[in-house]
Amino acid sequence: xxxxHTLTSMLRCVRCKTSLPHNVLDTANWxxxxxxxxxxxxxxxxxxxxxxxxxxxxxxxLAEGQSSCFYHFQKKAVLPCDGCGRFLCSxxxxxxxxxxxxxxxxxxxxxxxxxxxxxxxxxxxxxxxLSLAVLPVLFLVTIWFTVFTAPAAIFxxxxxxxxxxxxxPHSKIRFVVxxxxxGCQLAGWAWLAVFLLRQRVS
Amino acid sequence: MAKKEKEYQRLPGRRRSLTGTCTLWLGPDHLLxxxxxxxxxxxxxxxxxxxxxxxxLPTPRRQSLLIGWAALGTPLATLALFxxxxxxxxxxxxxxxxxxxxxxxxxxxxxxxxxxxxAVQTEVLPSLNPxxxxxxxxxxxxxxxxxxQGKLGPEFFLLETTAAxxxxxxxxSSPPPESVPGAVQPGLQQPERLVRHSSGTSHAVLFSLxxxxxxxxxxxxxxxxxxxxxxxxxxxxxxxxxVIVALIQQSRTDIGRFLRWQVLACLGYVCTSFLLxxxxxxxxxxxTSLKNGRRVDSQWDMLVALSETxxxxxxxxxxxxxxxxxxxxxxxxxxxxxxxxxxAQPAPLSSSxxxxxxxxx
Numbered sequence: 242x243x244x245x246h247t248l249t250s251m252l253r254c255v256r257c258k259t260s261l262p263h264n265v266l267d268t269a270n271w272x273x274x275x276x277x278x279x280x281x282x283x284x285x286x287x288x289x290x291x292x293x294x295x296x297x298x299x300x301x302x303l304a305e306g307q308s309s310c311f312y313h314f315q316k317k318a319v320l321p322c323d324g325c326g327r328f329l330c331s332x333x334x335x336x337x338x339x340x341x342x343x344x345x346x347x348x349x350x351x352x353x354x355x356x357x358x359x360x361x362x363x364x365x366x367x368x369x370x371l372s373l374a375v376l377p378v379l380f381l382v383t384i385w386f387t388v389f390t391a392p393a394a395i396f397x398x399x400x401x402x403x404x405x406x407x408x409x410p411h412s413k414i415r416f417v418v419x420x421x422x423x424g425c426q427l428a429g430w431a432w433l434a435v436f437l438l439r440q441r442v443s
Numbered sequence: 444m445a446k447k448e449k450e451y452q453r454l455p456g457r458r459r460s461l462t463g464t465c466t467l468w469l470g471p472d473h474l475l476x477x478x479x480x481x482x483x484x485x486x487x488x489x490x491x492x493x494x495x496x497x498x499x500l501p502t503p504r505r506q507s508l509l510i511g512w513a514a515l516g517t518p519l520a521t522l523a524l525f526x527x528x529x530x531x532x533x534x535x536x537x538x539x540x541x542x543x544x545x546x547x548x549x550x551x552x553x554x555x556x557x558x559x560x561x562a563v564q565t566e567v568l569p570s571l572n573p574x575x576x577x578x579x580x581x582x583x584x585x586x587x588x589x590x591x592q593g594k595l596g597p598e599f600f601l602l603e604t605t606a607a608x609x610x611x612x613x614x615x616s617s618p619p620p621e622s623v624p625g626a627v628q629p630g631l632q633q634p635e636r637l638v639r640h641s642s643g644t645s646h647a648v649l650f651s652l653x654x655x656x657x658x659x660x661x662x663x664x665x666x667x668x669x670x671x672x673x674x675x676x677x678x679x680x681x682x683x684x685x686v687i688v689a690l691i692q693q694s695r696t697d698i699g700r701f702l703r704w705q706v707l708a709c710l711g712y713v714c715t716s717f718l719l720x721x722x723x724x725x726x727x728x729x730x731t732s733l734k735n736g737r738r739v740d741s742q743w744d745m746l747v748a749l750s751e752t753x754x755x756x757x758x759x760x761x762x763x764x765x766x767x768x769x770x771x772x773x774x775x776x777x778x779x780x781x782x783x784x785x786x787a788q789p790a791p792l793s794s795s796x797x798x799x800x801x802x803x804x
Contacts, residue, residue, distance in 0.1 A: 281500050
């Protein structure tokens with residue numbers, strides 16, 4: 242591990258960019274930069290000294306009968322893609338959380354949201370559903386909107402019930418509350434409609 | 444049956460803003476930053492193997508909040524005592540609210556900015572804002588990162604120093620860094636872009652003008668004279684110029700963060716004071732015209748009318764004067780204390796001249 246150091250570390254003062262000595266790191270209290278005297282606390286890790294790996298080049302096909310890369314016919318295949326099974330050279334092999342994937346599978350996985358490690362955005366359908374059920378009830382003026390928002394809340398809850406709403410641990414409680422509230426609102430409207438019809442008939 | 448372990452564990456701290464909230468979560472092999480914007484979440488991953496350093500920098504947010512709430516609450520409380528009645532109750536309630544906010548800011552403790560650095564980016568972690576929260580969170584994060592990377596020992600630095608000196612011998616025939624006057628400790632490399640040493644003169648002028656402004660306003664409450672009003676206007680204009688000069692002067696210097704924030708607070712005071720004074724002058728000019736039948740056509744007429752009005756007769760002018768005095772003192776006094784401390788520190792570099800290029804790596 243010690244061989245993998247660079248000439249200068251990345252542990253530098255935030256203000257004056259001076260490389261910092263070991264004794265100012267991981268201190269319990271505030272310490273100061275020896276050059277510009279600005280106060281800070283810093284935790285340093287060995288990654289600051291890590292040399293960047295040089296990418297391995299792919300070997301050409303040497304003998305007749307050797308497998309070649311699916312994307313580069315003249316290059317020797319080193320392993321199959323864990324997603325589609327195509328042979329890949331070391332240039333096309335992308336490692337992601339222990340899996341070896343080809344660029345095509347990576348792109349497909351990203352687009353379809355199958356690779357969780359590549360997701361950086363998610364829509365909170367449970368919050369949308371709950372908002373549709375709750376917000377119109379808060380104000381007397383907007384309570385009439387529940388004719389439209391209550392079915393919409395139930396639709397959103399049922400349509401996106403199985404779709405994971407967040408990467409973080411979440412229960413389905415918002416969906417449940419939204420369905421119950423919207424159900425009550427619809428029941429209220431149904432009762433009102435029946436009541437008005439009876440009034441008209443009588 | 445063993446309970447299924449959660450994939451993500453929440454780190455303490457949450458930053459709320461108008462656009463949403465920001466939280467941090469410890470994952471199996473990465474730190475996850477979650478920015479929630481109501482109906483959507485954005486994620487950013489920092490893999491433990493890539494984290495190079497985490498830096499905490501003290502921020503003057505707490506001091507600014509304390510000064511701000513005190514500067515707001517004091518004139519409100521004073522006005523409430525002066526006015527009494529319903530207005531007094533309303534202003535008193537607002538002063539109480541300011542006092543409550545001041546207490547909350549005090550109890551939250553000192554604040555900091557947390558920056559996480561990898562080989563390709565430096566990211567601010569806004570949820571780790573109070574120092575005690577950041578310390579708690581960093582302890583847990585440090586354990587995870589060290590479990591992946593190992594501990595950073597002094598052996599890394601020894602190797603680096605050796606390698607650096609060997610290389611410098613190859614490229615430079617000039618004396619080593621230790622022999623250069625004013626050079627830094629061995630093992631430290633000078634940056635490419637140096638910060639200048641500030642003399643602090645512009646800040647001293649600014650804080651002196653603020654004290655003068657407070658004194659003039661206080662005298663103006665007691666004595667009504669055109670000369671005093673004129674002096675106040677001249678001091679205000681000088682203050683505006685001094686703020687601009689201080690802002691320019693402090694750029695890329697070693698002046699402390701606290702003093703920088705004091706200058707920004709002064710800029711805020713100058714702008715607020717301008718808005719409030721303009722509103723008052725317009726209203727008072729209109730009132731004078733209606734009451735006395737005297738036309739207020741020019742700035743001079745307005746100045747004369749203002750000099751003839753006693754602060755004791757107008758509660759709004761009294762409020763404005765008290766705000767001016769409180770804000771000036773709230774900025775100038777801590778500013779001077781900070782400046783004296785800054786002057787007491789030894790200057791890291793002897794002058795603003797760049798160091799000899801031979802000691803740069």
